[in-house]
Amino acid sequence: MAERSFKAEVEHLRKGDGDVFTGEGILAITKALLENGVGYVGGYQGAPISHLMDVLADAEELMAELGVRFEANASEAAAAAMLAASVHYPIRGAVTFKGPVGVNVASDALANLCSSGVNGGALVIVGEDYGEGSSIMQERSHAFAMKSQFWMLDPRPNLPSITKAVKDGFELSEASNTPVMLMVRIRSCHVTGSFATKDNVPPPLTVKEAIANPQSDFNRVVLPPMSYLHEQDKIKKRWPAAEKFIMENGLNEQFGPKDAKIGIVVQGGMYNGLIRALQRLGLADLFGRTEIPIYCLNVTYPLVRDEFDAFCEGKDHVLVVEEGQPEHIEQHLGSFLYKAGRRLKLYGKDVLPMAGEYTGQVMLDGITAFLKSAAPDMLPGQVRAPNAEEPKIPDLSKTVPIRPPGFCTGCPERPIFAGMKLVEQELGKHQITGDIGCHLFGSLPPFEIGGATMGYGLGPASNAAFDGGGERRAISMLGDGGFWHNGLSSSIGNMVFNKSDNVVVIVDNYYSAATGGQDVLSSRAQNDTKSTNNPISAALKGVGVEWIRQIDHTYDVGKVRDTVREALTTDFKGPKVIVASSECMLNKQRREKPLRNKAIKEGRRVDIPRFGVDSDICTGDHACIRLSGCPSLSLKRLDDPLRDDPIAHIDQTCVGCGNCGEVADAAVLCPSFYRADVVHNPGGFERWRANMRNRVISWLQTRRDSKRLRLTGAPT
């Protein structure tokens, strides 16, 4: 069950000729796929295209009606490999994953696919995770297009342009027998807007029909001597065909006056940012009508030399706006200019920064710097000679703390790290590698467990250097998502084969949780279209792991601690794998809350737990927080002149997961925590018993209070 349901929105995918679609970018892309007769779709989730996978999953029914196959691929490599169907068959296929990490994983399949070439349109929709809010290393997918020779679309970030790029992409792919990558940037994926829809088109040839009539052609196999021919084919046929298609169909756009002395070349995806900078400089209007000519590259690879040459005709200064490094496009255009013997001045990463996101301010500064040099009289007076003083706003950089993402309230992974922290306090620091997934938050304060992450499912593999053993065993983390993505073979199989003596903790939260709660093989949910409930421990046994410990309730911090300690100290030689399983709390709450509310309404007995802290018992040492970091476990200042430090406090967002109590117990912290269970619709006997108890308790309390002095109205 994915974090967000698109069931309601999916109905918009049925819109036809003359309708208008209003919504999010990813949904628009899905709609465009259906309008363009796609035959099969697949992919692997990950921000920023997770929701695209969720939309596809929720639209499975509609796609089945059209005869479109949807596959939730095991990895990006598997998704790219699926495009093999378009090598021999004239079927349009589309897969999606994030870039560049997903493209890294997929690159083997992509390279083979590009060598073979395609018959049906093959589209790879990549959500480029670059800039602010990104969770990965900052690189570009562009280089992959250059090395493997596939074409790269980077449309302007509005719904009509993005949906048109889907159509263009398929056609370009077919015209040049080359796969096409449609790159959508992190914000374009979630940008909202409208576009005019067309009827959905069932694929002319469905995958079902195709498989009834199998085809093969050894010329498409990547083996010598065919592979040498593929390379020639790429350069001599496919590339010129692509250039021709791009020019004839006007895939790249030009805006503004024809005969200016200056011009700007921009990646399609950066167009809006460029226009905003021009708008702020008074050089473009609300609708983007610009005073400076713009050559907008909706296709960023290949660059079409003739088009660029024509744009440069009569210009003295041209700026390239290209986000990220290295400056592939600028270098490429520079070589065009040099070879043509032109004397115009090319600007790019000199006025704009080489690295980092081109935010509004960066863009404004860069364009201003370009104009100052190329056409100073176009700048508004105030920029040339600013006379207004910047307002003095107090510096808050020392006051405002950073707020990195962390475990959600009630997350089942928190107690795993609390347990590991306790082992660390006991046995000392260990070599620990992390993996991709929510559990990577364990490397941040307050836990600070784990120091490296090399890729999805590669946690244990990144400890391979230490597989030979040493004084202390190395520990690696792996999520259930990473385990099925790649970890089973690359990490676990690798450990077994190399006789590793190290320890793996597999964090099993029943979902691919960090990407939005998609089901994986070991998910416990019943899924009508997927096979779930395949235990991780069975797979571990299958590849030869002998020491396996299954923890079915990660909130039992003591048990986690003892199991990790056992794994680190046992005499057993060989990989030791702990599978720590508890359901992702976000998904659990989403599933259980409505059921619980319904039960309460129907008068059934429901017990709702929540934790609290006795403020007069808490001494404000915050030891509990250093083993938790739960958002609902916070601090409160008491209005008490005798106290210096704020005390722990649990707010009403607590979901009663039990971590606080377990940690207080396992770490022998303090007795200030309590759990309060509110029993809704208690039974008759229960009520009677409670009543009796309360009478006795209250008699005892009154008796004691009649003999001693007691403080009332104490600060809380």
Next chain:
Amino acid sequence: MNMPLQQKTPDAKIGEIIKLAVMAVGGQGGGVLTNWIEALARSQGYVCQATSVAGVAQRTGATIYYIEMAKKADLEPVFALAPAGGDVDVLIAAEMIEVGRAIMRGFVTPDRTTLIGSTHRALAVSEKMTPGDGIADADEVRAAAEVASQKLVLADMDGLAVAQGSVISSSLFGALAGSGALPFPRSAFEDAIRASGKGVEASLRAFAAGYDAAQLGVDTGDGPEEGKAPELSGPQPKAGGLTAPEETERAPALTGPDREMDRWTELLGRAEALPDPVREIAVPGLMKVVDFQDCTYGEAYLDRVEEIVEKDTAERDWLLAATAAKYIANAMAYDDIIRVADLKTRAPRMARIQTEMGAKEGQLMELTEFFHPRSEEIVSLLPARLGARWEANPRRMAQIDRWFNKGRRLRTHSLRSFLLLHFLGGLKGYRVKTRRHEVEMAHLEQWLKDSLEPLSEDYALSVELLKNRRLIKGYSDTHARGLTKFATVMNAAKLLRGREDAAEWMNRIREAALQDAEGKALEGAIQTVRSFA
């Protein structure tokens, strides 16, 4: 609008783009608010574009939603996908430090930005994990907000929403309507909520609360809340109306049988007679120790305080005695099993938890307490001499650990557990004979002696030494670590004696000790002192 515009905008239409950013903490419902604003704009004949960054940032991290809108025209406007510094008309920050972050990033400028912020705090992990007080200074953010914004709306939006059984997105939407920053009538905002169809009634109530907060005087900073501690974590009991009113609103007082009250009044009279600055601390201090034990114990407290008052002087504003009054009370009301058991079984506690948990008529409440006694705690409860002997015997301690050292969950709503705690809580008469009491009193005397030693030569240092008592807190290991730190810091005084800035350094060393649990900062501070001492 008084500030001259930085850039010229020759096409007046450019100025008609309304740019609105929402800065939130992941999980606060920024998406819902964004959807409402979008729906509202479209319903009012505007074209509107929203963007967000989904992904791990939404897992309790700081995250931004961005919206642009303009009146519908024949051509499509070109909107930006992210906010730019100096180019935001409305900035909504769903938490006080996020208000600060918005200002820091330049999204709030005096020439144009309406800033709508919630004053409540969702503390960042770094603020919470400091052993001392690591909470960021919200007043600095407030001051910056006043300078940076053109129009300012600040209120506890979270509290307002929770009081109406809703969430912060509703009250913020109301505040947006109330701020008048968007050219749409209130009813259009409410229609957007209605159209979304989920929890409409509660949302509308919270919307109204937010609307009023924005309408009625903008800045609530100097309003009736003045002097109160800022709201710290998510929804506070105060704002949510969840705390039992009789416990918070009444001034602290001691109650009990008449006979005891007579003695108490006498004691209180003695405390009231102390010099003003001392009295202010000594009265609550006296209450604390009498509540902890009895009036005789309270007498001992006053004896100690008065003794120090003798040594102090009005010239120094009685700083020494006031400081001593505070920490002697804390030292005397140490945290032993008897105190914890007593506090856990008091009548008002049950009532307080009941209200806090929102348990209603007809619902039952069950309580589970988490105890984990170690041999140290058990033995400290023995008669002093026996306890001391056992403590010195590791085999005996190990044996006791085997018997007792494990987590115990006491279900205090049930009679068995309640009776056990009630019994333990009633051992006050015996307490003064225990090993723990002996240890605590010896420690107290030693600390007072050490603190007052340099008094004649360095008054300020004595005050600082008294304050070091702050380092002792927590239970079991944490308590032991606190004691070690305390000893380290007290010992540093020897290095500092005779220096002019001794007190200043003592303060610095103590603050360092409160920075992290492992004592890294403390170690560094001591090294520095060694280097010059």
